Amino acid sequence: MQTQTDRYARQVLLPQIGPQGQERMRAASVAVVGCGALGTVIADGLARAGVGSLRLIDRDVVELHNLQRQVLFDEEDVAASLPKAVAAARKLARINSDVRVEPVVADLSPRNAERLLDGVDLVVDGTDNFEARYLINDVCVKHRRPWVHGAVVGTYGVTTTILPGRTPCYRCILLRKPAPGTTPTCDTAGVLGAAVNVIASLEVVQAIKVLTDQVDPTPPLIFVDVWANQWEMVPIRKGDGRCPACDEGRLDFLTARETGRVVELCGEGAFQITPSGDGRIPLVQLADRLRRVGEVFQNEYLLRFRTAPYEVTVFADGRALVKGAADEAEAKGVYAKYVGT
Numbered sequence: 001m002q003t004q005t006d007r008y009a010r011q012v013l014l015p016q017i018g019p020q021g022q023e024r025m026r027a028a029s030v031a032v033v034g035c036g037a038l039g040t041v042i043a044d045g046l047a048r049a050g051v052g053s054l055r056l057i058d059r060d061v062v063e064l065h066n067l068q069r070q071v072l073f074d075e076e077d078v079a080a081s082l083p084k085a086v087a088a089a090r091k092l093a094r095i096n097s098d099v100r101v102e103p104v105v106a107d108l109s110p111r112n113a114e115r116l117l118d119g120v121d122l123v124v125d126g127t128d129n130f131e132a133r134y135l136i137n138d139v140c141v142k143h144r145r146p147w148v149h150g151a152v153v154g155t156y157g158v159t160t161t162i163l164p165g166r167t168p169c170y171r172c173i174l175l176r177k178p179a180p181g182t183t184p185t186c187d188t189a190g191v192l193g194a195a196v197n198v199i200a201s202l203e204v205v206q207a208i209k210v211l212t213d214q215v216d217p218t219p220p221l222i223f224v225d226v227w228a229n230q231w232e233m234v235p236i237r238k239g240d241g242r243c244p245a246c247d248e249g250r251l252d253f254l255t256a257r258e259t260g261r262v263v264e265l266c267g268e269g270a271f272q273i274t275p276s277g278d279g280r281i282p283l284v285q286l287a288d289r290l291r292r293v294g295e296v297f298q299n300e301y302l303l304r305f306r307t308a309p310y311e312v313t314v315f316a317d318g319r320a321l322v323k324g325a326a327d328e329a330e331a332k333g334v335y336a337k338y339v340g341t
């Protein structure tokens with residue numbers, strides 16, 4: 001058995017890391033929000049680099065069309081319908097058994113965000129939507145926790161590091177959430193796997209800098225278009241106006257009242273239904289009931305029910321993904337009919 005010194009030998013040789021930096025990373029804990037294209041590359045990079053503790057938060061299940069770019073998954077994960085957080089954690093355990101990996105199958109929401117992002121030194125953004133980023137920002141501003149932002153679509157992406165209290169926050173940079181339908185998404189514009197890997201790798205570098213206390217005094221916004229060979233560093237300055245989040249302490253996304261909600265998921269052709277309340281769903285009983293009306297698949301994390309034209313995936317916390325519905329209202333109707341309200 002080789003020692004951990006052997007494992008990190010090439011990294012420890014770097015003057016930027018050294019034995020001290022390596023030890024700091026071993027003692028650190030990081031939450032990665034989203035375990036898709038960005039998140040799998042980020043989690044892989046942090047685990048191989050020897051970050052001691054990783055919490056992987058994701059709401060989704062591995063599907064065939066993910067394999068083009070989501071590097072921790074394979075065809076067996078698709079066949080087993082594993083939640084992404086669980087499949088990623090299993091893969092990472094085989095890559096570096098010294099890293100403590102905690103998979104969390106959940107949708108980051110105002111109700112759970114503070115709890116899920118608690119107790120970590122850093123949050124890294126592997127999400128695919130503005131809502132989640134504003135929520136991460138609110139939690140991190142409130143608790144003065146650093147976070148690394150990253151986003152990719154098509155062949156380009158951006159990343160920056162946010163240190164609440166020291167740098168402008170995400171809301172300083174993007175005061176208003178773009179209206180739905182006004183920005184390209186992976187669904188409408190596609191995404192090049194290699195572009196994701198570049199942004200995710202830059203996020204890993206920024207994470208290592210934060211964890212070893214070597215973060216740039218004024219982290220820029222880095223823009224990369226891998227196809228157009230375009231790299232830009234954009235300095236970030238606070239605008240003239242006051243920021244509702246970091247200047248006035250108004251954490252609108254964290255304090256949003258959450259009732260049951262329906263959101264369309266980017267790239268999935270699915271609607272996510274999150275019921276109000278905290279009730280857990282007895283999956284075994286639900287499976288028995290649904291077998292009378294359609295085809296049911298079940299594993300320890302979820303139940304999948306098919307009845308044409310719908311496919312409904314229900315998690316134990318009551319959250320469901322509905323495919324085959326034309327709009328939110330239809331998706332809600334399907335949930336109410338088969339799962340219950």
Ligand SMILES: [Zn+2]
Nearest residue numbers: 169172243246
């Ligand atoms: Zn701000």
